[in-house]
Amino acid sequence: MKTLMLLLTLLFVSGLNYAQSDFEIKQNFLAKYKQIEVTIEYADDEAKCNTIAGQIEKLKEEFASHSSLLDNALYPDDFNSAFVKLIKKLSIRQTDVSQIGDLKVQVGELNDQLLKLNQENSELMHQVQTLRRSATKNAKTIDSLKYLVKRLSAKLKERDELVMSMVDSLFEQITYIPASVNDYESNGVFKKIASTNFFENIKRSVNDNMKFMRVTILTADDLNEIRGQQKELSSRWQKVGPSLAKVYLQSKQQATEVNQINNLFNEWEQAINDQIWERVYSLFEKKNIHLLQFKSGEEFTNSISSFVQDEIKNYGVKGINESDKTYTMFVDSLWFKEVEPKWLPYLLNDKMISEANKDSLDSRIKEWKEKVSPSQFPLWIIYVVVGIIMVTVLSIVIFRKPVKAENDTQEAG
Amino acid sequence: MKSLMLTAAGILLFSLFGCSSLKLTPANFSWAIESVLPVNQDGVVTDKRYALSFNAKALFFAEKGDSTVFVDEELHIIKNEKGYYFITSKSFSGVYVFQESDGALALTNKIAFEQKLSNPAFNARSPWIELVEGDSKYLLDNKGLKGN
Numbered sequence: 001m002k003t004l005m006l007l008l009t010l011l012f013v014s015g016l017n018y019a020q021s022d023f024e025i026k027q028n029f030l031a032k033y034k035q036i037e038v039t040i041e042y043a044d045d046e047a048k049c050n051t052i053a054g055q056i057e058k059l060k061e062e063f064a065s066h067s068s069l070l071d072n073a074l075y076p077d078d079f080n081s082a083f084v085k086l087i088k089k090l091s092i093r094q095t096d097v098s099q100i101g102d103l104k105v106q107v108g109e110l111n112d113q114l115l116k117l118n119q120e121n122s123e124l125m126h127q128v129q130t131l132r133r134s135a136t137k138n139a140k141t142i143d144s145l146k147y148l149v150k151r152l153s154a155k156l157k158e159r160d161e162l163v164m165s166m167v168d169s170l171f172e173q174i175t176y177i178p179a180s181v182n183d184y185e186s187n188g189v190f191k192k193i194a195s196t197n198f199f200e201n202i203k204r205s206v207n208d209n210m211k212f213m214r215v216t217i218l219t220a221d222d223l224n225e226i227r228g229q230q231k232e233l234s235s236r237w238q239k240v241g242p243s244l245a246k247v248y249l250q251s252k253q254q255a256t257e258v259n260q261i262n263n264l265f266n267e268w269e270q271a272i273n274d275q276i277w278e279r280v281y282s283l284f285e286k287k288n289i290h291l292l293q294f295k296s297g298e299e300f301t302n303s304i305s306s307f308v309q310d311e312i313k314n315y316g317v318k319g320i321n322e323s324d325k326t327y328t329m330f331v332d333s334l335w336f337k338e339v340e341p342k343w344l345p346y347l348l349n350d351k352m353i354s355e356a357n358k359d360s361l362d363s364r365i366k367e368w369k370e371k372v373s374p375s376q377f378p379l380w381i382i383y384v385v386v387g388i389i390m391v392t393v394l395s396i397v398i399f400r401k402p403v404k405a406e407n408d409t410q411e412a413g
Numbered sequence: 414m415k416s417l418m419l420t421a422a423g424i425l426l427f428s429l430f431g432c433s434s435l436k437l438t439p440a441n442f443s444w445a446i447e448s449v450l451p452v453n454q455d456g457v458v459t460d461k462r463y464a465l466s467f468n469a470k471a472l473f474f475a476e477k478g479d480s481t482v483f484v485d486e487e488l489h490i491i492k493n494e495k496g497y498y499f500i501t502s503k504s505f506s507g508v509y510v511f512q513e514s515d516g517a518l519a520l521t522n523k524i525a526f527e528q529k530l531s532n533p534a535f536n537a538r539s540p541w542i543e544l545v546e547g548d549s550k551y552l553l554d555n556k557g558l559k560g561n
Binding site: 022024069 | 445462545
C-alpha cells in the first residue's frame with residue numbers, strides 16, 4: 001500500500017514539473033483519480049470514507065478549469081461522469097464499511113465469549129484429568145468427576161455452537177458483498193475480521209473435543225451423542241468453510257487452513273470410532289475375556305467369531321464347568337446384556353458393522369449355545385409321551401379294579 | 414447543328430455537376446488531446462481510442478536513417494480539424510504531417526526545427542496544433558509554423 005502511494009505520488013510530482021501539455025494534464029488527473037480509487041478500496045471505517053469524500057471534492061475543484069479538456073480526454077466518460085462513478089464507488093464502500101463495522105462488533109463479542117469459554121473448558125479439562133489421576137477414588141471423587149465431565153461436555157457443546165455461530169455470521173456477510181466488490185477488495189476489507197482467529201478457534205474446538213474423549217470414560221450413548229455433534233459440525237464446516245477461507249484468507253493460506261481443518265474433522269471421526277472399539281474391547285477385558293484387538297467391523301466380527309469358534313472347538317477341554325462359565329460370562333453377562341442392547345444398535349446405525357457381520361455373530365453365538373446346551377426334544381413330544389404313560393398307567397389301574405371285585409364276590413358265595 | 418451543340422453543352426454541364434463530389438462542410442476531425450503511443454516490436458503503432466494503426470518503420474528510417482531504431486520509442490500523434498496527422502517523437506528533428514491516403518498515411522509536410530526535440534508534446538488549439546517543447550510553444554498547421 002505504502003509503495004503504491006509512493007509511486008503514485010512520484011508520478012504526480014513528475015507530472016507537476018512537466019504539466020504543460022494537455023496530455024499531461026489528463027495523465028495527472030487520471031493518476032490522482034486512481035489514487036482515490038485505491039484509497040476507497042482500503043477504507044475500512046466511516047472516518048476514512050469521509051476523508052475520501054473531501055479528497056474527491058478537492059480533485060474536482062483542482063481540475064475544474066480543465067473540465068472541457070477532460071470532457072474530451074476521458075472518453076467514453078467525461079469530467080462529471082468520472083466523478084459520479086467515483087462517488088458511487090465511495091457510497092458502496094460506505095455501506096460495506098457500515099456492515100463490516102456491525103460485523104466486527106458482533107464477531108468481537110462472540111470472540112470474547114469464546115475466549116471465556118475456552119478458559120473455562122481448559123480449567124474443567126484440567127480438573128477432570130486431575131481427578132482421574134487421583135489415587136483416592138472414593139464415592140465423593142467419583143461423583144465430582146461425573147459432575148465435572150457433565151459440565152465439561154455441556155461447555156464444549158456451548159463453545160462449539162458459538163464457534164459455528166461466528167462461522168455462520170461471517171458466512172452471511174459474504175452474501176451481502178455487492179457484485180461490484182471484487183476479490184481484491186474483499187480480501188483487503190476483511191483482514192481485520194480474519195485477525196479474530198476464528199479458523200484457529202475451529203481447530204481448537206475440534207482438538208478439545210478429541211481431548212475430551214481421551215480424558216473421560218464415555219458410554220455408548222455419550223459416544224453416539226458426540227458422533228452426532230461431530231457430524232453436524234463437520235457438515236456445517238463443509239458448507240461454509242472453504243468459501244470463508246476464500247474470502248478471509250490470503251490465497252497461499254487458503255488450501256492449508258481448509259486442509260488442516262478437514263483433516264482434524266476426519267481425525268475426530270476416527271477418534272470416535274477408535275473410542276467405540278476400545279470401549280467395547282474393554283467390556284470383555286474387564287470380564288477376563290481376552291479377544292484379539294479390533295479396530296473395524298470386520299476385525300470385530302473376526303475377533304468374536306474366532307473366540308467363539310475356539311470355545312466351541314475346545315468345549316470341555318478345560319472342564320465342562322469352566323467352559324460353561326466362560327459361556328455364561330460371554331453370552332449372558334456381556335453379549336446379551338451389554339453388547340447387543342447398548343453397542344450393536346449404534347455400530348449398525350453408524351455403519352461400523354454391517355448386517356451381514358451381525359448375522360454372522362448371531363449364528364456363531366447360536367452355534368455355541370447349541371454346543372453348551374444341545375437342544376432337547378420339543379416339549380409337545382414330551383407332553384405326548386407323558387400323556388401316553390399316564391393313560392397307560394390309568395388304564396392298568398382301571399382294568400385291575402373290576403377283576404379283584406369279581407374274585408371277592410366269588411369267595412363270599 | 415446549333416441545337417446539337419447546345420445539347421452537347423447541356424450534357425457536358427450536366428455531367429460536370431453530376432460528377433462533382435458531395436461535400437459535407439464544415440467538418441472537424443480534430444482530436445481533443447494527443448495520443449502518446451508506444452511502437453511495438455513489429456514497428457506498429459496502435460491507438461485503441463481512435464481505432465488507428467500504422468507501421469512506423471518508414472518514419473524512423475526517414476528521421477534516423479535506420480528503420481530498426483523504433484524499439485522502446487513513443488510517438489506523439491494528434492489530428493487537426495482539417496484531418497491532418499501531426500507526428501513527432503523525442504529526438505526527432507521536426508514534426509511530420511500526414512494525410513490519409515488509400516490504406517496509408519502519406520507525408521504532406523515536414524516542419525523542421527533547428528534543434529532536435531527533447532520532450533515534445535501536442536495540444537489542440539484549434540485551428541492550430543500547439544507544439545510544446547520545454548518552455549517554447551509553437552503553433553502549427555499542415556502548411557508549417559504559424560507566421561511562416
